[in-house]
Amino acid sequence: MVSFQDLIKRQQAGGFIGRGDHLARFDENLRLPLEDPRRRLLFTVHGNAGVGKSFLANQFIRLSREAGRLTGYVDESSVDLAGALGAIARDFASQDARCKNLSDRLDAYRKRQEQLDPELRDELASLLTKGTVRLGLKAAQDIPVVGGMLGILDDKAAAEKTDKLRAQVTRKIRDRQDVRLVLSPVEELTKAFLQDLALLAKRKPVSLFLDTFERTGTFLEPWLLDLFAGRFGELPADLIITVSGQHALNVNVWGPYLGVRQDIPLDVFTSVEARQLLATRGITDEEIVTVLLSLSGRLPVWLAMLAESGPVNRDEVGDASGDVVERFLKWVPDQRLRNAALWGALPRKLDQDVFAVASGSESPAEDFAWLRAQPFVSERADGWRYHEVVRSAMIRVQRRVSLSDYYERHRKLADYFDTRSQQSGAFFRDAIDERYHSFSAGDDPQATSLIRLLCLIAAVETDLIRQATATLEQAGRDNDLPVVEQHGAQLNALAADQVHGQLSLLTELLKDDVLQAVHRGLAHSALARHFVDQDQPEAALPHLGAAIRWRPDEPVEHFRRGVVLAKLKRHEEALTDFTRAVELEPDEVIPLYFRGMAHRELDNLVEAELDLGHAVHLAPDDAYYLEIHADLLITLGQPQKALVDLDRAVELAPDDGWIWQSRAFAQLLVGAVPEAATAIAKARSMDADDQESRLLQALVDVAEQRETEHFAALLDDPEVPNLIRSVCMAGLNRNAEAEELLRSRLENTARPQVLITARQYFELLQRYTGQDMSTYIELLQAKLDSSA
Known part of the structure; x- marks a missing residue:
């Protein structure tokens, strides 16, 4: 089906003159x-602003x-x-071609990001531009904490941060694909x-x-x-890819692909091309x-x-002096449309609502429709530009004609974007525009508010740093500062x-x-x-100290700072920072949870249970907090209380195998063997099929008086730690070996x-x-008593 935008592009294409050799080659x-050896897979269009790169790309799309062919387009709005x-998926969808896999994964990515704690999101934020993370994870502790692993070790020090990140994410997101x-x-x-x-390429x-x-x-x-x-x-x-920008691609980087690449440097029109364009508009005098x-x-x-609204006779032309914009405006017959062209230039991007504020037009829909059809206005993913x-x-003309009117219109736009930033889901994008217009209104001559906003963006919305710095540069350029x-x-x-860069x-x-x-402090x-992103936590500490000062x-x-100290295993100091965070915000669950985990790392199990119990009270519908608290209750010998949390967690997350694993352990401890058998079967049918699951399965088999193969299978696994091996040996009546192995293991810390879990x-x-x-x-009890 032909869309409204397709019709616009066809009409625009009808007047596209010049670049004929490039169009023919494409x-x-x-x-x-x-x-065919002449076929090219990559077209690279480059040249200065105004030479028609984006317009030529639009003709290539046509x-x-x-x-x-199916076409996908990306610009700076991404x-x-x-x-x-x-953006590509949306473009494909407008042509009745849905990217189902990508759309589902993008939805899942955004949803999963929202599930993560802010600090974890911060650590993962750079992965979109820095590439992938190695997914290897090795359980090397003797006894995993029920429902997950107490610690993670890796044979390569460089991968330690990756594995820790994976462990944290795994505890919050149990689906392996996610x-x-x-x-x-x-x-x-x-x-x-x-x-x-x-799939789509099979169709077109x-x-x-x-x-x-x-x-x-x-x-x-x-x-x-x-x-x-x-x-x-x-x-x-x-597949054919076209790249267009102001600069040529680096030949040192793209050298291997010269044989499949067509380079298209653009300059101003030749005299012949320029005359052809004017002729199509009926201008031949x-x-x-x-x-x-x-x-x-x-x-x-x-x-x-100029050709769009140029002079039709010699009396209108005058001489060649004067500003080109003023000439264009002079040749637009309707004053209302002349105003639309001028005032529409004030915002950096446009939609009808923004245009209405900038222009004050009494007929914004009609005027904006005319403006969109002009050759110097193009549609982008985030509006028209x-x-x-x-x-x-256009801005220079407005400043020259009436600086007070220029200021007043920018002031109205600043108020508009300020209001919109509080209502939309794009606070920082709208806040950047609000700061730009406040500066342009003359209310902030040093761009103070924009520079301060940049500090906030650098701290919490790093994807927009380049947009904010580019806006600062543009604000100075547009306002002749x-x-x-x-x-x-x-x-x-x-x-x-x-x-x-950062x-x-x-x-x-x-x-x-x-x-x-x-x-x-934000900086x-x-x-x-x-x-922290560069895996230099020690270097982060002085800046965290400065931020606190x-x-x-x-x-x-x-x-x-508590999080960084915890990463450095300085848990006592981390505990102090987490405590201060809790004091300042006692009803915030995340610092409370981290303090509970710091207590757990310091083996302050009673204090850890109090904090994690309070976290469950503050977030009763969070299955993760329920499971962590339940695991600690099991360790403290309170499996019946743990089952209260685990029953609720199962209701909230019935497909989480780790919760079922913890539930199986607690049910075995209270003697609910049939229920434990059901729970461990569910756990192992999901993602929770690790050493602990197999050990619990063996214990369920024993409790139901069935032969079990799992003790022997675990002993055949060289990765199984010695404490679990000693349990398996005892289960097979290899008591002398089990005791010798256990005594040997307990000689170490x-x-x-x-x-407790082994006991x-x-x-x-x-x-x-x-x-x-x-x-x-x-x-085991003697070792516990000696370490108390």
């Missing part, structure tokens, strides 16, 4: 056989669709890979995209268009290189043509704009560095005198997160929780086999 390429893939999605979003989302691409070939690459390339270029290298899997053979060529400098965007060259010129423009350009250049940006921001205590907090009563700063296993063996296990139980 069109020919669409029709070449796959094996040609692709006319050739029966700030990360998830957003870019989402764990991989959260830990490796680039890889998992791309694989889903390629699955859809393979696909073309992808990556526009404004000077902005999107920071996250799209590494991804695109990985696609070409086959890292994520095979691409359809007939040499005097008029000469003036228009001079006014436009043959820059395509200017020429198209003026071509930047035209917008800048070179000091602000240069400062924005400096910060934008720093932010563009993928390796050291560190350099924040270091520079801290030099700015306009920052207040809260913003300095230090963001610096701390940078070092600047914001001593902000619970999140104490909490974040062991956590009280590990010892409970031996007590279950004694109860259900009738054999005397007192030797093992007494050895």
